[in-house]
Structures are given as structure tokens and as C-alpha cells.
Amino acid sequence: MRRRVIRSKGRRVQSVEDDLMRPELTASLDGRELPVIGDGALMAALGQARTHTMRDIVASIQAEQDLVIRAPAASVTYVEGGPGTGKTAVALHRAAYLLYQDRRRYAGGILIVSPTPLLVAYTEGVLPSLGEEGQVAIRAIGSLVDGAEATLYDAPPVARAKGSSRMLKVLRKAARGALEPNDSPQRLRVVAFGRRLELEAGELADIRRTALGGTAPVNLLRPRARKLLLDALWQHSGAGKRHTDPELAAELRASFDEDITGEDDFTAFLDAWWPELTPAAVLDAMADERRLGRWARRILNPGEVRRVARALRRVGRSVHDIALLDELQAILGAPARPRRKRDLDPLDQLTGLEELMPVREETQRERAERLAQERVEYAHVIVDEAQDLTPMQWRMVGRRGRHATWTVVGDPAQSSWSDPDEAAQARDEALGSRPRRRFELTVNYRNPAEIADLASKVLALAMPGSVSPKAVRSTGVEPRFAVAGGPLGETVRAEAARLLEHVDGTVGVVVAMQRREEARRWLDGLGDRVVALGSLEAKGLEYDATIVVSPRRSPTSPRPACGSCTSP
Structure with missing residues (x-):
């Protein structure tokens, strides 16, 4: 049994390959054994030169x-x-x-x-x-x-702190702590029914604690905090004692709330005292080492607090910051927005024609998009x-x-x-x-046996007892190890130039994450077939030849080393 794969472009056949599904059986025609064509679709595909995109x-x-x-x-x-x-x-x-x-x-x-x-x-x-x-x-x-x-990658100690489940507790405290910015107002003053009413810092702190009780998303608690402020002001006014009739008391309270909330001073205070938080704003607040230290007490150690705060002060977000932003979005919640009225022509609004104008329904494709x-x-x-x-x-x-x-x-x-x-x-x-x-x-299927054997030796040291997958092909090209005799960049560039002459496809140069930009400068001018990338970025990618630059130094090897792996 065989599977015959025919590759074509337009009306032109580019290749024909046979995969033997049952190698122990032979196919014959008129008493003659049918020949096997090509090396097999798998081997043919693996032997093709790599590009910067995956093939079919x-x-x-x-x-x-x-x-x-x-x-x-x-x-x-x-x-x-x-x-x-x-x-x-x-x-x-x-x-x-x-x-x-x-x-x-x-x-x-x-x-x-x-x-x-x-x-x-x-x-x-x-x-x-x-x-x-x-x-x-x-x-x-x-x-x-x-x-x-x-756009950034964190250093390993910072990544371990940001990625740990411990950060969940830190974020929950930060989301509530960020409600109180450094310039948060300490006193509320308003005028209602001809009287000046005030709430001092202690009362405001009690109201904040009461409003934050429970686990509801922080942004959804703003209406609750607003009501608690109005309740406290109403209590200070003494107006609740004026009427014993419940209906009259309710009308007076409604009038009171309307007067207070209509004041610009109250609105400005509420915006400053209970701001609408965004995940980015909370993460920026965590860049303050002193505040982060309060929120992360007994969760992160002082060294972790210092490193995380310093990392958050950088311009741009790291891979680990994205997960923190997503968690903060769940913790904060999105406040309910009033529905916007459909934009209309002013003339239509004046004449009432908006009631007669049909609204175009979106197509199925528009809805899907x-x-x-x-x-x-x-x-x-x-x-x-x-x-x-x-x-x-x-x-x-x-x-x-x-x-x-x-x-x-x-x-x-x-x-x-x-x-x-x-x-x-x-x-x-x-x-x-x-x-x-x-x-x-x-x-x-992808790596030749020469590279797979080297990888299995490393795996045996890192995870004793682990079994490596079996490689199905061999190229006869053994990995090379070279010690930089001079500047590391010159050695890597020379190795890359040599490999470009030996393979038709791409050459990957894998370095430690913090050396990516430096490595790109080493390879400048060698063309787009060679690419420098960090060790984490190399996951899942394929190259015809690879240079792995070791960041380690040892007493027996005082200079950094680089190794070349060719896999045509």
C-alpha cells in the first residue's frame, strides 16, 4: 500500500512522491514490481529549504x-x-x-x-x-x-514574580488601593438647603471601607460609594427629622440628593475621590515602589517588590504585563455606560423625521465581522x-x-x-x-538524528529518565562547537556567513533574550535569510541551520562559545 502525493502549480506537475503505508507489501503490475517514486512525501517535505513562513x-x-x-x-x-x-x-x-x-x-x-x-x-x-x-x-x-x-520581555526574576499566582492577591489589593491616589481629597464640603455640610477624612475612610466590602468589581461600586456619601451628608443635615410622614420625608430626601449631585463641587470630589480605574492606571500605580510595598506586604519579598516596580516603570508592556492587565480588567469591571442615541441629522430631530427613517440592518457578513x-x-x-x-x-x-x-x-x-x-x-x-x-x-520528524542525539544528552542531564522522540532521518552533518577566539560578534558573524553558503534556506541565530539587539547588529548586512532571535522566541520555529550562542562562561572556557547545527 502506498500514498502518492502529486504537487502541482497550475497545469504543471512539480513533484511526485510515494509514501509506503505497508512497506512489507510489494505492488506489481503484469508480474513486474512497481517502482517507488521519490523519497516519500514526508522526507521530500522535510528536505525542502525553509523560509520564514510555514509551508502547506x-x-x-x-x-x-x-x-x-x-x-x-x-x-x-x-x-x-x-x-x-x-x-x-x-x-x-x-x-x-x-x-x-x-x-x-x-x-x-x-x-x-x-x-x-x-x-x-x-x-x-x-x-x-x-x-x-x-x-x-x-x-x-x-x-x-x-x-x-x-513589546518587552522581563528578566527571569521579574517574570517569576509577575507570573506567579501570588500576584492575584497583590492585584486585588492594588485595585482597591489605587482608588486613593496620592492627591486624593481629604474633605468633602457642599451646600444644601442653605447649610454647609462637611465630611472629614475619618468619615470618608469609613465610607470607602464600607463601599469596598465584598468582592464586587471595583468600578461597579462607585454608585454604592456615591449613595453612602449622600447618606452621610443627609445624616449631617438633620433634615430627616423634619417630617414624620414617610411620603414627605422621601420627597425631601429626593430633593436633597438632587441638590447635592447637581453641584459641581460634589461631582469634582467624587471623580477625584473615587476615580474610574483602568487596568493600565492600576499597573502604573504599582510602579511606585512604596505603594507596591504596602500592597504586596507578606506576598512578595522586598527584592521582588523593587524589581517589579522598576520593571513597570519602563516604557512599553512585557509579555507578563498582559496577563496582569487582563486580571485587573476582571477585578475592576467595566462601569455601565448609557446607551448612545443613534446619530441623526439635526434637521431630522427638529422635524421628527427620525421616527419615519428606517434603520439599515447589518448584513450577515458585517455581523460576523x-x-x-x-x-x-x-x-x-x-x-x-x-x-x-x-x-x-x-x-x-x-x-x-x-x-x-x-x-x-x-x-x-x-x-x-x-x-x-x-x-x-x-x-x-x-x-x-x-x-x-x-x-x-x-x-x-523535523530534526535530523545528529541534532536529536545532542538534544537527548542535554535532556538526560536536565530531566533524568525522560525519553526523547526518535528521529527518522539523518544528514551526516554533526553539530560543531566553536570557542570565540576574539570578539564574540565577529565569531558569530563568520559562522553565519559560512552556513549561508552551505544551505539554501534560512539560518537562525539564537541568543539570550537580553542580547537580541546586540546579535542583530552582529548580523547586519548578511541579508534576510539570517535572523537573530531570543531563546524564548525560537519556540516552534524551523531553520535549515542554527547557531546557538551560549551566554555562560566557565573556568575551562573563559570566552563565550557558539555552536552550529545544520539540518538540510
Whole structure:
């Protein structure tokens, strides 16, 4: 049995490849054995030169991957697989398959969460080639909150503090503490019924504490705080004792409230004393180390407070800040807005013609586009490189799939998060009580054996007892190790230039996250086939050749080293 894959462009056949599905059987025609054409669709696809975007990968899907793609979606499908096992390919095909199987069920949309914008850019062209576009959203973890985009990466100590579930307690305290800015008014003075009424700082503090009782979103408590202020002023006025008749007393109180709330002084005080908070405003308030220290007492240690506050003072948001903004949005809530009247021509309003003018109904396509833009929850959520999500990021992703089915794809051995148990607990909370179905991808289709063997040695040291996926191909090219004999940048540039001559596709230069800009300067002028990226950004990407620049120094190797891996 064989699968014959014919690649064509227009009317021209570009290649023909045979995959033997049952290698032990031979096919014959008129007593002669039929020849096998090509190296097989999988090997042909793996041997093609890489570009900066993922190719159509239908022909290279293999049996164990196909089982995952077609798995029932009525639960949580959890997929583990080592490097090169095609986890991202499986995630993309699963999205297309689910829509093909039950488009009505997944009309609520499918969300694919990727670790970095680079992986999003690498994969976003694949779904249209699979025939699915519009119903599937591919988002980087730093792009899940509308109006905010991550442009920075935190240093590991800061990332550990921001990503920890401990931050939930800090954010809840900060959301309430930020209601009292440094210049918050300490006294309220108004005039009602010809009398001057005042509330002092102590009374205001008691009213604030009373209003903040419970767990309701902070912004939704402003009407409650306003009423408590009016109650206290009414008590000071003594007007409630003037009438024993309940109806007259109610009318007097309504008149009192109307007089007070109509005063500009009261409105200005309320805006300053109980401002409408935004997640960005609270995060900016946390950049004040002294205030953050109060809110994070007994939650973060002084060193963590100092580092987090300093990081929040930078211009721009980090990947971990996006999860904090999303959490703050849930804590603060959005205040109810009055509905805006439909914009009309002034002449129509004067003549009453607005009552006669029909309102154009939006088309089905316009409605679909509007709902897609407003969508905050999805029918199915696929998480790629799930092992890297922090507890706070799991909470953010979980809000987008509260009623969804899930596919979670990852490799525990590649986790960049320091506390896998804490992340697993947050993941389980996000996934809820849905039943789990587990799969394991065991074959490394993408990386040649030479690189896979080196990776397995590193894995044996980092996670003893772990089993590496089996590589299916070999190139005969062993990874090289080179010690910089001079400036590190010159050595890396020379290695990159050498590899560009040996491969037809792309060359990736992987450095520590804080050295990305420096590495780009090293490679300036070598062309767009070579790219410098940080270690976290390299997740899921493929290159024909890779240079890994070690940031470590040791007594036996006083200079930084770089290693070259070529995989044509």
C-alpha cells in the first residue's frame, strides 16, 4: 500500500512522491514490481529549504499525528511531544478538522494561542491553505488583550514574580488601593438647603471601607460609594427629622440628593475621590515602589517588590504585563455606560423625521465581522507550547474558554517556567472538570538524528529518565562547537556567513533574550535569510541551520562559545 502525493502549480506537475503505508507489501503490475517514486512525501517535505513562513503541511501528516487531529473534541485533548514531533502542525490541522466536522458547533470561533508573535507570523498562512479562514484566530500570548501589545520581555526574576499566582492577591489589593491616589481629597464640603455640610477624612475612610466590602468589581461600586456619601451628608443635615410622614420625608430626601449631585463641587470630589480605574492606571500605580510595598506586604519579598516596580516603570508592556492587565480588567469591571442615541441629522430631530427613517440592518457578513472583533470567549481553545504558560497566563487564557472544549499541546521538558506544579494547578483550574484525553507524539520528524542525539544528552542531564522522540532521518552533518577566539560578534558573524553558503534556506541565530539587539547588529548586512532571535522566541520555529550562542562562561572556557547545527 502506498500514498502518492502529486504537487502541482497550475497545469504543471512539480513533484511526485510515494509514501509506503505497508512497506512489507510489494505492488506489481503484469508480474513486474512497481517502482517507488521519490523519497516519500514526508522526507521530500522535510528536505525542502525553509523560509520564514510555514509551508502547506498536509502531505507530511503522519499516523500518530492524524489520531490527535481527528480526536473527539467533547473534552480536553492533551498532547505531549518532544522537539520536532510536529505539535504546531497538529494544532493547526486540528482547528481545520474541527470546523470541517461541525462548523455550526464551532461558529463561536476557535482560538489558537502561540507563545510568540514570531510563531504567529510563521504559521498564520497555513490555515487559508487548509481552506479555513475567518473562524480561527491565532494570537500570541502577549496579544490577547485588546488595546495592549507586549513589546518587552522581563528578566527571569521579574517574570517569576509577575507570573506567579501570588500576584492575584497583590492585584486585588492594588485595585482597591489605587482608588486613593496620592492627591486624593481629604474633605468633602457642599451646600444644601442653605447649610454647609462637611465630611472629614475619618468619615470618608469609613465610607470607602464600607463601599469596598465584598468582592464586587471595583468600578461597579462607585454608585454604592456615591449613595453612602449622600447618606452621610443627609445624616449631617438633620433634615430627616423634619417630617414624620414617610411620603414627605422621601420627597425631601429626593430633593436633597438632587441638590447635592447637581453641584459641581460634589461631582469634582467624587471623580477625584473615587476615580474610574483602568487596568493600565492600576499597573502604573504599582510602579511606585512604596505603594507596591504596602500592597504586596507578606506576598512578595522586598527584592521582588523593587524589581517589579522598576520593571513597570519602563516604557512599553512585557509579555507578563498582559496577563496582569487582563486580571485587573476582571477585578475592576467595566462601569455601565448609557446607551448612545443613534446619530441623526439635526434637521431630522427638529422635524421628527427620525421616527419615519428606517434603520439599515447589518448584513450577515458585517455581523460576523463585528462579533469576531468583540469576541472574548471561544468555542474551542488550542494552546501551543503550553508548558511555558505561567499561572497568571493560564488564568487569562482560561477566561477565553470558560465554555469551550480544549486542545493543549506541549512538552514538559522544554518548560521555561520555574514551577511546573504551580502552573499545572492553574492549568487545571482553567480547564475545569472536563474529562481529559491524552496523546503522546513519539517520532521526531523535523530534526535530523545528529541534532536529536545532542538534544537527548542535554535532556538526560536536565530531566533524568525522560525519553526523547526518535528521529527518522539523518544528514551526516554533526553539530560543531566553536570557542570565540576574539570578539564574540565577529565569531558569530563568520559562522553565519559560512552556513549561508552551505544551505539554501534560512539560518537562525539564537541568543539570550537580553542580547537580541546586540546579535542583530552582529548580523547586519548578511541579508534576510539570517535572523537573530531570543531563546524564548525560537519556540516552534524551523531553520535549515542554527547557531546557538551560549551566554555562560566557565573556568575551562573563559570566552563565550557558539555552536552550529545544520539540518538540510
